[in-house]
Amino acid sequence: MEFGILINEGPYTHQASDTAYNFAAAAIGKGHKIHRVFFYHDGVNNGTRLAEPPQDDRHIPKRWSEFAKNHNIDLVICVAAALRRGIKDENLAEGFRISGLGQLVESGIQADRLLVFGD
Amino acid sequence: MEFGILINEGPYTHQASDTAYNFAAAAIGKGHKIHRVFFYHDGVNNGTRLAEPPQDDRHIPKRWSEFAKNHNIDLVICVAAALRRGIKDENLAEGFRISGLGQLVESGIQADRLLVFGD
Amino acid sequence: MSEAINDVGESVETGESAAGKVKKFMFINRKSPYGTIYALESLEVVLISAAFDQDVSLAFFDDGVYQLVKGQKTQGIGIKNHSPTYRALDGYDIEKLYVEKESMELRGLTTEDLLVPVQQLSRGELSKLIDTQDVVLSF
Amino acid sequence: MSEAINDVGESVETGESAAGKVKKFMFINRKSPYGTIYALESLEVVLISAAFDQDVSLAFFDDGVYQLVKGQKTQGIGIKNHSPTYRALDGYDIEKLYVEKESMELRGLTTEDLLVPVQQLSRGELSKLIDTQDVVLSF
Amino acid sequence: MPMLHTVNKSPFYTYTLESCLDRAREGSAVLLIEDGVYSAMRGTPIERRMVEAMKKLAIYVLGPDLEARGMTYDRVVSGVKVVDYGGFVDLAAQHNNVQSWL
Amino acid sequence: MPMLHTVNKSPFYTYTLESCLDRAREGSAVLLIEDGVYSAMRGTPIERRMVEAMKKLAIYVLGPDLEARGMTYDRVVSGVKVVDYGGFVDLAAQHNNVQSWL
Numbered sequence: 001m002e003f004g005i006l007i008n009e010g011p012y013t014h015q016a017s018d019t020a021y022n023f024a025a026a027a028i029g030k031g032h033k034i035h036r037v038f039f040y041h042d043g044v045n046n047g048t049r050l051a052e053p054p055q056d057d058r059h060i061p062k063r064w065s066e067f068a069k070n071h072n073i074d075l076v077i078c079v080a081a082a083l084r085r086g087i088k089d090e091n092l093a094e095g096f097r098i099s100g101l102g103q104l105v106e107s108g109i110q111a112d113r114l115l116v117f118g119d
Numbered sequence: 120m121e122f123g124i125l126i127n128e129g130p131y132t133h134q135a136s137d138t139a140y141n142f143a144a145a146a147i148g149k150g151h152k153i154h155r156v157f158f159y160h161d162g163v164n165n166g167t168r169l170a171e172p173p174q175d176d177r178h179i180p181k182r183w184s185e186f187a188k189n190h191n192i193d194l195v196i197c198v199a200a201a202l203r204r205g206i207k208d209e210n211l212a213e214g215f216r217i218s219g220l221g222q223l224v225e226s227g228i229q230a231d232r233l234l235v236f237g238d
Numbered sequence: 239m240s241e242a243i244n245d246v247g248e249s250v251e252t253g254e255s256a257a258g259k260v261k262k263f264m265f266i267n268r269k270s271p272y273g274t275i276y277a278l279e280s281l282e283v284v285l286i287s288a289a290f291d292q293d294v295s296l297a298f299f300d301d302g303v304y305q306l307v308k309g310q311k312t313q314g315i316g317i318k319n320h321s322p323t324y325r326a327l328d329g330y331d332i333e334k335l336y337v338e339k340e341s342m343e344l345r346g347l348t349t350e351d352l353l354v355p356v357q358q359l360s361r362g363e364l365s366k367l368i369d370t371q372d373v374v375l376s377f
Numbered sequence: 378m379s380e381a382i383n384d385v386g387e388s389v390e391t392g393e394s395a396a397g398k399v400k401k402f403m404f405i406n407r408k409s410p411y412g413t414i415y416a417l418e419s420l421e422v423v424l425i426s427a428a429f430d431q432d433v434s435l436a437f438f439d440d441g442v443y444q445l446v447k448g449q450k451t452q453g454i455g456i457k458n459h460s461p462t463y464r465a466l467d468g469y470d471i472e473k474l475y476v477e478k479e480s481m482e483l484r485g486l487t488t489e490d491l492l493v494p495v496q497q498l499s500r501g502e503l504s505k506l507i508d509t510q511d512v513v514l515s516f
Numbered sequence: 517m518p519m520l521h522t523v524n525k526s527p528f529y530t531y532t533l534e535s536c537l538d539r540a541r542e543g544s545a546v547l548l549i550e551d552g553v554y555s556a557m558r559g560t561p562i563e564r565r566m567v568e569a570m571k572k573l574a575i576y577v578l579g580p581d582l583e584a585r586g587m588t589y590d591r592v593v594s595g596v597k598v599v600d601y602g603g604f605v606d607l608a609a610q611h612n613n614v615q616s617w618l
Numbered sequence: 619m620p621m622l623h624t625v626n627k628s629p630f631y632t633y634t635l636e637s638c639l640d641r642a643r644e645g646s647a648v649l650l651i652e653d654g655v656y657s658a659m660r661g662t663p664i665e666r667r668m669v670e671a672m673k674k675l676a677i678y679v680l681g682p683d684l685e686a687r688g689m690t691y692d693r694v695v696s697g698v699k700v701v702d703y704g705g706f707v708d709l710a711a712q713h714n715n716v717q718s719w720l
Contacts, residue, residue: 001711003707003710006375008276008377008720010129010161010164010204011203011204012203012204012414013160013161013413013414014412014413014414015411015412015413015454015456015626015652015653016626016652018454018455018456019454019626019651019652021455022454022455022682022703023703023706023707023710025703026702026703026704026706026707027707029704030704030707030708032707032711040279040283040377041132041275041276041279041377042129042132042161045129045161045164045204045205048204048205049205050205050206050207050209050210051202051203051204051205052202052203052205053202053203054199054202054203056457057203057456057457058455058456058457061205080173080282081279083170083171083172083173084130084131084170084171084172084173084176085129085130085131085164085167085170086164086167086168086169086170086171086180086210087169088169090169091169091205091210100286101282101283101286102286102289102290104283104286105263105283105286105287105290105292106290108261108263108292108372108373108375109259109261109290109292109373110259112711113710113711113715113716114373114374114375114716115710115716115718116374116375116376116377116716116718116720117718118376118377118718118720119720120609122605122608125514127415127516127618131275132274132275133273133274133275134272134273134274134315134317134524134550134551135524135550137315137316137317138315138524138549138550140316141315141316141580141601142601142604142605142608144601145600145601145602145604145605146605148602149602149605149606151605151609159418159422159516160414160415160418160516175318176317176318177316177317177318199421200418219425220421220422220425221425221428221429223422223425224402224422224425224426224429224431225429227400227402227431227511227512227514228398228400228429228431228512229398231609232608232609232613232614233512233513233514233614234608234614234616235513235514235515235516235614235616235618236616237515237516237616237618238618266717268637268719268720269529270526270529270551270554270585271584271585272550272551272581272584272585273524273525273526273550273551274551299641300528300529300633300637301526301528301529301551301554304526304554304585307585307586307587308586309586309588310583310584310585310586311583311584311586312583312584313583314579314580314581314583314584314600315580315581315583315584317584319584321586344528344560344561345528345554345557345560346557346558346559346560351586361640361641364641365641365642365643366643368621368641368717369620369621369643369646369715371715372715373715374621374715374716374717374718376717376718376719376720377720405615407535407617407618408631409628409631409653409656409687410686410687411652411653411683411686411687412626412627412628412652412653413653438539439531439535439630439631440628440630440631440653440656443628443656443687443688446687446688446689447688448688448690449685449686449687449688450685450686450688451685451686452685453681453682453683453685453686453702454682454683454685454686456686458686460688483630483662483663484630484656484659484662485659485660485661485662490688500538500539503539504539504540504541505541507519507539507615508518508519508541508544508613510613511613512613513519513613513614513615513616515615515616515617515618516618528633529632529633530631530632530633531630531631531632531633
């Protein structure tokens with residue numbers, strides 16, 4: 001089965017990005033596919049390459065980058081939400097791309113299920 | 120009277136930064152002083168110089184920068200919270216500085232009132 | 239809303255790759271406006287979805303009904319008033335707007351207080367409608 | 378907590394400029410842990426405040442009492458367990474921890490369920506205490 | 517004057533207003549801001565709670581937040597005072613301390 | 619199977635659980651995640667609401683979120699099923715759709 005994932009909140013402040021990651025990893029582990037992870041609202045802040053969390057904490061943007069690389073997952077940051085919040089190519093983490101909201105709608109059409117993680 | 124202000128949320132997503140700004144502007148208008156505006160949690164995202172909100176919307180980081188310049192206000196971004204979330208000197212907006220949480224405690228000691236704006 | 243509308247061009251192209259499939263999209267609105275940005279950004283997704291020729295519905299319940307209250311004047315808080323966009327949805331062929339009767343009543347609101355014509359459904363009717371959707375988006 | 382502790386050096390210096398004044402600082406904790414980061418980042422401010430020789434108290438009520446529940450095991454969610462830090466507060470001379478009796482009872486909790494010794498106050502006693510503070514910080 | 521409490525959440529979404537009113541001490545003031553302004557509207561089950569609360573507390577509501585949400589002043593519960601940002605500043609200055617119910 | 623509902627808020631902080639339970643249709647499932655897991659604990663006024671809800675709904679709770687919060691499995695309301703992230707995935711796959719109560 002193919003899952004689409006929407007993340008509405010930024011890293012660390014809310015658990016949304018963590019729960020989405022744990023869900024996605026479990027889905028892959030069970031042989032499902034992740035159609036796309038779409039980052040909207042403050043969710044775009046998951047895509048910063050400048051984050052330097054304490055060494056004893058998880059590195060959320062890096063975790064997504066590695067997940068995308070290992071499992072060939074499409075990580076899409078909403079351009080409009082990102083411009084509002086100061087996420088651009090110059091501070092974008094590896095494995096993320098910036099695109100339009102149409103990518104979210106398309107994920108809703110293509111994926112078998114679209115799950116929303118937020119506040 | 121001297122007011123200290125703490126902002127816990129980022130720009131746009133929550134109204135906290137807007138309310139804090141309107142409060143601070145009104146305080147200045149009434150002849151009060153703003154001891155410092157301290158940005159913590161997602162509040163650090165108010166300090167990005169990369170934000171490009173739609174032209175018909177307010178530019179929150181720029182509004183703070185101009186406020187600081189016009190009224191000589193100290194805008195402090197918490198370094199630990201900022202590192203977690205990817206705010207650094209390279210994407211810091213004008214008029215903001217990055218420093219430790221001690222600056223918040225000091226504001227609590229020095230200001231006559233410390234007001235908190237958040238979610 | 240400007241960037242959302244500009245965005246349509248790019249999105250339509252993507253939409254073509256998904257051509258043929260028509261799904262029932264339901265946008266759930268349970269949050270009041272201005273305190274948070276979800277109402278505004280939700281509306282941006284709704285506008286984009288129109289370009290994909292999907293079967294789009296909007297449900298307003300709990301504090302979401304406050305999004306549609308008329309007479310919003312935002313100059314005082316310095317935030318853009320996005321409520322006129324609800325009136326523009328019609329032009330995008332988005333016509334299925336539902337408010338929940340129970341949520342309206344609890345808040346002392348009637349459809350007279352709203353800025354667009356909407357269909358008022360009972361809680362049971364609206365839940366039933368949501369259950370028939372293919373994609374349910376909450377912000 | 379590491380960066381918070383490292384941060385103290387820089388902060389102590391600032392603290393000296395504020396030397397002399399001792400204020401009553403109350404940290405209000407009303408939110409549960411892990412769902413949001415407020416509990417953790419609040420604790421970082423508390424640790425820093427210790428370096429300023431202020432009169433520091435922590436109040437836990439509403440869902441804030443959940444912060445102190447013992448036996449937190451966070452490996453499964455992949456988030457660092459910050460609860461041991463509450464036990465370290467003592468070493469920073471932060472000893473005034475108050476939980477509200479009514480909040481505990483509503484949640485079926487007793488002080489036996491908590492990971493640190495705390496003083497349990499009634500709602501009225503705690504509100505009275507908060508009213509005597511100079512600085513009230515909420516996150 | 518004692519504490520100024522600020523509440524910024526809708527009374528239909530969170531228990532924050534309840535939590536504040538249950539704990540605010542006699543003679544304190546409560547200022548409703550942001551989504552908290554919905555608590556000040558007539559014709560809801562909250563109205564009775566507000567009337568009850570005004571026996572021991574002064575209740576204020578931030579006008580610009582009301583207007584933004586299309587809530588007209590004539591719908592405000594009788595006895596609740598409408599203030600602007602300047603009034604918010606005055607309240608903060610007049611009270612000994614400010615507690616934000618986040 | 620019909621809808622899978624997810625609830626991620628504490629029942630003592632927001633009305634989200636109430637809102638979901640009042641609307642979830644017979645035969646649906648509710649999965650409590652993040653701060654929503656507190657709803658699954660025995661010895662609170664919510665317990666009765668849960669027992670009532672289980673007459674028409676299947677209720678699940680995410681184990682890792684329980685453990686993180688120090689909530690032991692023996693304190694979970696009887697009848698509520700504990701699942702891990704894999705179980706969450708299975709529930710999402712087995713139901714026709716997922717509605718997140720944010």
